[in-house]
Amino acid sequence: MTKSNNKSLSINKGAVVNxxxxxxxxxxxxxxxxxDEYVNGILKGDRTTLSQAITLIESSHEKRRNLGQQILxxxxxxxxxxxxxxxTGVPGVGKSTFIEAMGQQxxxxxxxxxxxxxxxxxxxxxxxxxxxxxxxxxxxxNEHAFIRPSPTSGTLGxxxxxxxxxxxxxxxxxxxxxxxxxxxxxxxxxxxHSMVDFFLLLMLPGAGDELQGxxxxxxxxxxxxxINKTEEETFRQAKxxxxxxxxxxxxxxxxxxxxEPKVTTCSALKQTGIDExxxxxxxxxxxxxxxxxxxxxxxxxxVYWMFETIHQELKRNFYSNPNVSKHLKKFExxxxxxxISSFRAANELMSLFRKQ
Amino acid sequence: MTKSNNKSLSINKGAVVNxxxxxxxxxxxxxxxxxDEYVNGILKGDRTTLSQAITLIESSHEKRRNLGQQILxxxxxxxxxxxxxxxTGVPGVGKSTFIEAMGQQxxxxxxxxxxxxxxxxxxxxxxxxxxxxxxxxxxxxNEHAFIRPSPTSGTLGxxxxxxxxxxxxxxxxxxxxxxxxxxxxxxxxxxxHSMVDFFLLLMLPGAGDELQGxxxxxxxxxxxxxINKTEEETFRQAKxxxxxxxxxxxxxxxxxxxxEPKVTTCSALKQTGIDExxxxxxxxxxxxxxxxxxxxxxxxxxVYWMFETIHQELKRNFYSNPNVSKHLKKFExxxxxxxISSFRAANELMSLFRKQ
Numbered sequence: 089m090t091k092s093n094n095k096s097l098s099i100n101k102g103a104v105v106n107x108x109x110x111x112x113x114x115x116x117x118x119x120x121x122x123x124d125e126y127v128n129g130i131l132k133g134d135r136t137t138l139s140q141a142i143t144l145i146e147s148s149h150e151k152r153r154n155l156g157q158q159i160l161x162x163x164x165x166x167x168x169x170x171x172x173x174x175x176t177g178v179p180g181v182g183k184s185t186f187i188e189a190m191g192q193q194x195x196x197x198x199x200x201x202x203x204x205x206x207x208x209x210x211x212x213x214x215x216x217x218x219x220x221x222x223x224x225x226x227x228x229x230n231e232h233a234f235i236r237p238s239p240t241s242g243t244l245g246x247x248x249x250x251x252x253x254x255x256x257x258x259x260x261x262x263x264x265x266x267x268x269x270x271x272x273x274x275x276x277x278x279x280x281h282s283m284v285d286f287f288l289l290l291m292l293p294g295a296g297d298e299l300q301g302x303x304x305x306x307x308x309x310x311x312x313x314x315i316n317k318t319e320e321e322t323f324r325q326a327k328x329x330x331x332x333x334x335x336x337x338x339x340x341x342x343x344x345x346x347x348e349p350k351v352t353t354c355s356a357l358k359q360t361g362i363d364e365x366x367x368x369x370x371x372x373x374x375x376x377x378x379x380x381x382x383x384x385x386x387x388x389x390x391v392y393w394m395f396e397t398i399h400q401e402l403k404r405n406f407y408s409n410p411n412v413s414k415h416l417k418k419f420e421x422x423x424x425x426x427x428i429s430s431f432r433a434a435n436e437l438m439s440l441f442r443k444q
Numbered sequence: 445m446t447k448s449n450n451k452s453l454s455i456n457k458g459a460v461v462n463x464x465x466x467x468x469x470x471x472x473x474x475x476x477x478x479x480d481e482y483v484n485g486i487l488k489g490d491r492t493t494l495s496q497a498i499t500l501i502e503s504s505h506e507k508r509r510n511l512g513q514q515i516l517x518x519x520x521x522x523x524x525x526x527x528x529x530x531x532t533g534v535p536g537v538g539k540s541t542f543i544e545a546m547g548q549q550x551x552x553x554x555x556x557x558x559x560x561x562x563x564x565x566x567x568x569x570x571x572x573x574x575x576x577x578x579x580x581x582x583x584x585x586n587e588h589a590f591i592r593p594s595p596t597s598g599t600l601g602x603x604x605x606x607x608x609x610x611x612x613x614x615x616x617x618x619x620x621x622x623x624x625x626x627x628x629x630x631x632x633x634x635x636x637h638s639m640v641d642f643f644l645l646l647m648l649p650g651a652g653d654e655l656q657g658x659x660x661x662x663x664x665x666x667x668x669x670x671i672n673k674t675e676e677e678t679f680r681q682a683k684x685x686x687x688x689x690x691x692x693x694x695x696x697x698x699x700x701x702x703x704e705p706k707v708t709t710c711s712a713l714k715q716t717g718i719d720e721x722x723x724x725x726x727x728x729x730x731x732x733x734x735x736x737x738x739x740x741x742x743x744x745x746x747v748y749w750m751f752e753t754i755h756q757e758l759k760r761n762f763y764s765n766p767n768v769s770k771h772l773k774k775f776e777x778x779x780x781x782x783x784i785s786s787f788r789a790a791n792e793l794m795s796l797f798r799k800q
Contacts, residue, residue, distance in 0.1 A: 157787075164785050390779045390786040397790035402758040423746045429520050430746040431513075434753035 123155065127162045133262045135234055145253045146239045150408065160253055163260035168386070170202075170259045171373060172266045174280040176306065177290030182316045183269055184223040186290060186356035191224070193362055194265055195232045202258035203227065205269045206251050206276045207238040234263060248279040249400045252393060255283060277306045282392050285382060286369055289313045291333065293353075294325035307333070308340050311349055312368055318353035318361065326353045345381045347372050411440040479511065483518040489618040491590055501609045502595045506764065516609055519616035524742070526558075526615045527729060528622045530636040532662065533646030538672045539625055540579040542646060542712035547580070549718055550621055551588045558614035559583065561625045562607050562632045563594040590619060604635040605756045608749060611639060633662045638748050641738060642725055645669045647689065649709075650681035663689075664696050667705055668724055674709035674717065682709045701737045703728050767796040 121129070121140070129137025144156030177183050191201050203224065227233040236258075239250045255266050268284055270276045281287055289310035307313070313333050318326035333351045343349065350368060354361025376382040406412055419437055422428040477485070477496065485493025500512030533539050547557050559580065583589040592614075595606045611622050624640055626632045637643055645666035663669070669689050674682040689707045699705065706724060710717025732738040762768055775793055778784040 160787065164787070387780050387782060390782070391776055392786075394776065394779050394786035394789045394793075397787055398762065398793060399755075399759065401790065401794055402762055403755065406754065406758055420747055420750065423750050424743050426743060426746070430748075430750035431516065431520070431753055433750045434757065437750075437754060438757055 123158050123162065126155075126159045130159070130163055130257060130261045131166060135261070138234065138257060138261045139236070141257055142236060142254045145257070146250050156253075160256060163257060166260040167256040168259060170255075170264045170266050171286070171369075172255065172268065172284040173369065174268050174270065174277075174284035174287045175290065176270045176277050176280065176288070177316070178292075179271060181290045181292050182356050183290060186314075186316055186354075186362075187267055187269065188224050188227055189356040189359050189362045190366060191227045191230075191233055191267070194366060195230060199265045200232045200234075200263045201227070201265045201267065202234040202236070202255075202261075202263035203267045203269065204236050204251050204254055204258070205238040206244075206248055206280055207269075207271055234258060234261070244276055244279060245396065245400055245403075248276070248283070249396060252283050252396075277309060281309045282389055282396075285376070285385065286372055287311050288365070288369075290316045291329065292316065293318055293322040293329050307336060310337075311343075311345070311347060311372055312365065313337070313349065313351045314361070314365055315351070315353045316356055319355050319358060345372075345376050345385070346379050347375055406441055409441050411443060412437055415440055479514050479518065482511075482515045486515070486519055486613060486617045487522060491617070494590065494613060494617045495592070497613055498592060498610045501613070502606050512609075516612060519613055522616040523612040524615060526611075526620045526622050527642070527725075528611065528624065528640040529725065530624050530626065530633075530640035530643045531646065532626045532633050532636065532644070533672070534648070535627060537646045537648055538712050539627075539646060542670075542672055542710075542718075543623055543625065544580050544583050545712040545715050545718045546722060547583045547586075547589055547623070550722060551586060555621045556588045556590075556619045557583070557621045557623065558590040558592070558611075558617075558619035559623045559625065560592050560607050560610055560614070561594040562600075562604055562636055563625075563627055590614060590617070600632055600635060601752065601756055601759075604632070604639070605752060608639050608752075633665060637665045638745055638752075641732070641741065642667050642728055644721070644725075646672045647685065648672065649674055649678040649685050663692060666693075667699075667701070667703060667728055668721065669693070669705065669707045670717070670721055671707070671709045672712055675711050675714055701728075701732050701741075702735050703731055762797055765797050767799060768793055771796055 126137055126141050130141055141156060141159050144152045147153045147156060175183060175187065187203055195201055224235055228235050236254060239247045258266055268280050270280045287309045289306060291313055293315055315326045315329050330351050330353060337349050352361060352365060354365060419433040423430050423433045482493055482497050486497055497512060497515050500508045503509045503512060531539060543559055551557055580591055584591050592610060595603045614622055624636050626636045643665050645662060647669055649671050671682045671685050686707050686709060693705050708717060708721060710721060775789040779786050779789045
């Protein structure tokens with residue numbers, strides 16, 4: 089099967105299935121604290137406690153996950169007060185450098201920044217806190233920044249769910265700006281879009297759409313397209329790309345936000361154009377708070393996440409069921425070697441599930 | 445929220461929820477037959493019985509759906525013998541005309557063709573058998589062709605599930621060639637790709653990728669790109685487009701099938717290049733049957749559909765639960781107006797679900 093289809097396969101398996109095939113998963117257990125200790129630690133903004141709570145949220149271990157959920161429930165009243173920004177772009181567009189540059193600037197403005205990632209497929213995300221910290225060295229040592237890599241296992245739905253919950257914990261811990269980074273080639277953008285207020289798409293100067301692997305759907309979601317790596321030697325290409333993207337955006341129906349998506353150029357490396365992007369974000373927030381789109385979108389997202397939470401929970405119940413987990417691999421094999429139809433296998437697994 | 449995100453919302457709701465808001469849905473009930481009558485009718489290739497069985501498969505009505513499942517189970521031994529071809533492209537690329545043209549040709553070669561569609565979002569698909577028949581007039585009156593529009597309601601997952609089951613019934617009814625049509629702008633291509641042997645992407649001469657709205661993922665899935673509407677006045681553009689797409693394809697990693705995706709030109713209107721495309725499909729089948737990729741892919745797809753069937757069934761159980769359906773809208777409202785968190789709502793609905 090092609091890469092694309094394998095992705096669609098993994099997306100359709102249950103989180104627990106994937107957890108179970110991730111040996112590293114046990115290695116990130118937090119020390120044991122009481123619910124109150126966790127909640128108070130988080131509300132005090134203690135990053136160690138925050139990290140440990142996130143690890144509970146990400147755990148495939150029933151008891152730990154439940155504790156994580158209780159912590160989240162207790163923190164919910166303190167959530168929702170941040171600005172949530174999705175940042176995407178193909179590998180090589182310079183997301184990390186951009187996040188470093190913009191992160192520095194807004195922290196200087198007195199903001200507290202949490203950087204999360206959604207990246208179910210990437211091997212980079214396999215437990216590589218170090219990987220991420222080295223990607224963003226200056227931020228990772230900044231006391232006003234908190235960097236958390238993508239959950240190390242699970243389906244897109246599962247990973248997104250955990251990231252959404254992590255986002256809320258970060259808000260409870262007093263981070264007023266959340267960046268959610270995703271690699272702009274998969275389906276994850278739609279998911280990120282379902283949890284952010286503003287969607288920033290990073291592009292490269294010159295290279296055509298098909299090479300940059302950006303799908304129309306993603307461009308259509310973008311509130312701002314920033315052509316990164318616009319430097320002296322790439323200036324002309326960047327100018328042409330800007331025009332191209334502006335023409336493309338002009339073809340899309342007007343966004344419900346009332347905001348007209350912009351195309352701008354910047355260089356994260358040379359730290360040019362970053363400040364302008366932030367003021368664009370601020371104008372967007374001003375506009376959408378004024379016309380109530382900001383609130384409406386958050387409400388729609390809440391409904392979306394109600395359904396997502398239910399669906400994730402349904403899958404979790406199923407795959408964590410002893411009868412199911414005991415026989416799943418066997419049925420998967422039988423289907424693979426053709427000795428049983430996918431429907432028969434699904435039905436028999438469902439009745440094993442119902443038995444208990 | 446933007447169109448893209450709304451789509452992601454609808455995709456994440458349960459099939460039954462959507463069925464329940466589709467008033468037309470009751471209008472397509474089949475006459476009552478016994479299981480045997482259905483199965484024998486289908487195996488005899490009786491199209492009326494086939495249509496009625498498909499309507500049972502698509503039904504949101506528990507009893508009818510179960511009968512549909514029994515029919516499917518009974519037919520399974522007679523399935524799998526067709527060539528399954530996915531056909532996609534943006535609106536306006538001429539999919540219907542192309543399907544008419546190629547359909548005519550292969551029927552003349554003695555094949556029996558079923559044309560299905562996956563199109564969860566489209567309003568066209570809302571019960572418009574007529575709509576589809578008028579789109580493909582000659583085929584729809586041909587006794588060797590069977591045209592069935594996309595299921596009229598449900599999520600992408602639900603619609604895909606029903607289409608996959610319809611595909612199997614058509615095979616049991618002796619259709620040896622299945623076209624599955626989808627509008628090449630959504631996520632549905634990945635789903636179609638998970639049920640076909642060959643993936644054909646129709647493109648327009650000239651227009652750039654961003655205008656055609658084709659995402660890299662879709663191009664990467666294509667076994668053949670056909671630039672339709674290649675006629676005298678568009679010949680030069682088509683030639684340029686062909687080169688562009690060939691260059692783009694060259695950037696992709698080699699496909700596991702061992703097949704090198706081709707780019708070709710055709711005119712469904714003038715009926716030129718269609719025959720060549722069919723022989724390309726035949727060479728593909730020859731190659732992949734020889735190197736066993738054909739079988740491997742079908743096995744992988746079977747596993748994928750085992751998981752899909754389970755997930756659809758889990759959702760169906762949940763949304764058809766009386767407690768849930770009774771309170772769902774209320775909770776959705778409370779989440780929308782912010783009086784309850786999405787997590788709390790999900791948890792309370794889950795406990796209502798578990799109660800019964």
